[in-house]
Amino acid sequence: MTAQAEIAVIGTGVVGLACALRLHQAGHAVVLVAPEDDETGASYGNAGVIADYAVMPVGTPDVLRDLPRLLFDRDSPLAIRHAALATLAPWLLRFARECLPGRARANAQAIAALLAPAAAMWRDLAAEIGARDQLKAHGSLYLYETDKQAVDLSRYRDLGVTVEGLTGPELGQMEPALRGHAGGAFFPNTITIHDPATLLRALRAAVADIPHIPARVDRLERGGQGITLSGPGLSLRAARVVLAAGAWSKTLAAQAGDRVPLDTERGYHLEYDMAETPLTRQTSPVARGWYFCPMQGRLRVAGTVELGGLTAPPAPHRWAVMERGARAILPGLPEPSRRWMGFRPSIPDSRPVIGPSRLGADVIHAYGHGHLGLTLAPVTAQMVVDMVAGRAPMTDPGPYRVDRF
Numbered sequence: 001m002t003a004q005a006e007i008a009v010i011g012t013g014v015v016g017l018a019c020a021l022r023l024h025q026a027g028h029a030v031v032l033v034a035p036e037d038d039e040t041g042a043s044y045g046n047a048g049v050i051a052d053y054a055v056m057p058v059g060t061p062d063v064l065r066d067l068p069r070l071l072f073d074r075d076s077p078l079a080i081r082h083a084a085l086a087t088l089a090p091w092l093l094r095f096a097r098e099c100l101p102g103r104a105r106a107n108a109q110a111i112a113a114l115l116a117p118a119a120a121m122w123r124d125l126a127a128e129i130g131a132r133d134q135l136k137a138h139g140s141l142y143l144y145e146t147d148k149q150a151v152d153l154s155r156y157r158d159l160g161v162t163v164e165g166l167t168g169p170e171l172g173q174m175e176p177a178l179r180g181h182a183g184g185a186f187f188p189n190t191i192t193i194h195d196p197a198t199l200l201r202a203l204r205a206a207v208a209d210i211p212h213i214p215a216r217v218d219r220l221e222r223g224g225q226g227i228t229l230s231g232p233g234l235s236l237r238a239a240r241v242v243l244a245a246g247a248w249s250k251t252l253a254a255q256a257g258d259r260v261p262l263d264t265e266r267g268y269h270l271e272y273d274m275a276e277t278p279l280t281r282q283t284s285p286v287a288r289g290w291y292f293c294p295m296q297g298r299l300r301v302a303g304t305v306e307l308g309g310l311t312a313p314p315a316p317h318r319w320a321v322m323e324r325g326a327r328a329i330l331p332g333l334p335e336p337s338r339r340w341m342g343f344r345p346s347i348p349d350s351r352p353v354i355g356p357s358r359l360g361a362d363v364i365h366a367y368g369h370g371h372l373g374l375t376l377a378p379v380t381a382q383m384v385v386d387m388v389a390g391r392a393p394m395t396d397p398g399p400y401r402v403d404r405f
Helices: 014-025 061-072 082-098 101-115 118-128 168-174 196-206 250-255 316-329 370-389
Strands: 003-010 030-033 078-080 140-144 164-167 183-187 191-193 219-223 226-231 234-243 263-273 282-285 290-295 298-303 305-307 338-346 353-357 360-367
Touching: 003 014, 003 226, 014 030, 014 196, 014 234, 014 360, 014 370, 030 234, 061 078, 061 082, 078 082, 082 101, 082 305, 101 370, 118 191, 118 196, 118 370, 140 168, 164 168, 168 183, 191 290, 219 234, 219 250, 219 360, 226 360, 263 305, 263 316, 290 316, 298 316, 338 370, 353 370, 360 370
Parallel strands: 003 030, 003 234, 078 305, 140 282, 234 360
Antiparallel strands: 140 183, 164 183, 219 226, 226 234, 263 298, 263 338, 282 290, 290 298, 353 360
């Protein structure tokens, strides 16, 4: 038999859960549809940060200049699986265009507009779900290992980000384990997460009253009586669908009538179990493209961008590069306690896709956040609620609509 629902939210990562919670609170009858959560996805394996500083898109003029070297250097923070090159070619051409100065500037402005309310909205959400203690107001650091790596901080300030430049001694005073480096930048308003898994469990508990169908959605079909979702053991008809399936959203978006240039960034992390971490703040060595992330009982080293799809196994070389780099900065690190690889949904312009389908608002897109899914979950959820209610969203939705492609 085909079950019925008012709104089906596809996806139970942080964005899907936040959307379901806010829709439920707004009085809608919501059903969550996704396989059981095994706590291995990108909502758990990320850098654990509400990233107020992350206003720059992946694609910039500097990246365009270095793109050939970046893509074919195995140690690069931006890499590509060579076997996937032919499949990725259309995405890469779009990405190259988004690296042009005018496009990169517009993309940064669009990202900054979404980020502006994120910290305040996360404080409110964390308080609601009993997870306020998971938010730590420690700020975050960029680390310059040499003077040549210094970042132009005016670009961040122009986009509303609070940031302070640090000399080498100032950096060492803030984080003694980083003494001897050239300097850095301090983002005092960054919020870090004590443990992403604990935060997500609190969010899951907050939606415990919302029905959850533990099934994979393979087909999305519009019809006269609503939208039918089907898959193994699944037949569900809904008046509306919110598509929040992260890196798995592309095929379902196409079935809804929307061709989206979505591909997959394969994110990696290492974790080092330790009672006391050598750093107190999230720290990014800017030349290496990843982050040291102090978390509950461990130090996580997370990041880099590897373009390569959803099916290939992890590339051990990526972990090896991160491990060598981590020890170059923190020589006393032990052997890693565990390794992880997961999938981020990546759009060439680094903007998420938030808004109605070209064929009607019975399908609303809410995915493609790249590195900012955790950060932008409550912002996305409120925009979705506003769209369902037929009112103007809190943030101008134009830059994130699916018909921009």
